[in-house]
Amino acid sequence: GESVGLHLPTLSVQEGDNSIINCAYSNSASDYFIWYKQESGKGPQFIIDIRSNMDKRQGQRVTVLLNKTVKHLSLQIAATQPGDSAVYFCAETLPNRDDKIIFGKGTRLHILP
């Protein structure tokens, strides 16, 4: 399943399938990007980050892709599990302004049995 995070706030994916959550960021000067997972009633949890000098970074079951040309960021979750149900936020920071995270609009990921 795939979503444009800013325009489709909900994404439903079959358990075991791969999930792709997309995000468009606004500031071409942003140089650091983060994906957060927020479960109901909890604070945002760091998932993975990427610097603007990279276009791909892999973690455990997650991959972040960065396309600076079109200012697009995506989070891929492999073999989606029920525990992946949450709202996912992309976030950016500006050069020398790492003390301020700018969150994008979240995408709620639903896992279908």
Place this chain on the structure above:
Amino acid sequence: AAGVIQSPRHLIKEKRETATLKCYPIPRHDTVYWYQQGPGQDPQFLISFYEKMQSDKGSIPDRFSAQQFSDYHSELNMSSLELGDSALYFCASSNSQDQETQYFGPGTRLLVL
């Protein structure tokens, strides 16, 4: 591993009252950040402190103030509360020596009646 601690977890106040939210960062973290998250919204940056000095300011109302103490804990003081202040308030902390990763606390849910 120790996480960010916030207290109280839930708070109910009436209009025009005051509230104080507390945040205890992860040990050895020297920077704290405050965010406000309205229902169904993304977190919005309010203010941050590094080594007890304000380092950045976001969309924090003049009715709110915050400070960081010598033990690095922080308090967000909110006065003349309004209905619109009802939200989740998150504190995050980071270590300035360890890049930019911010770790979020569980949040304080404030309800203004």
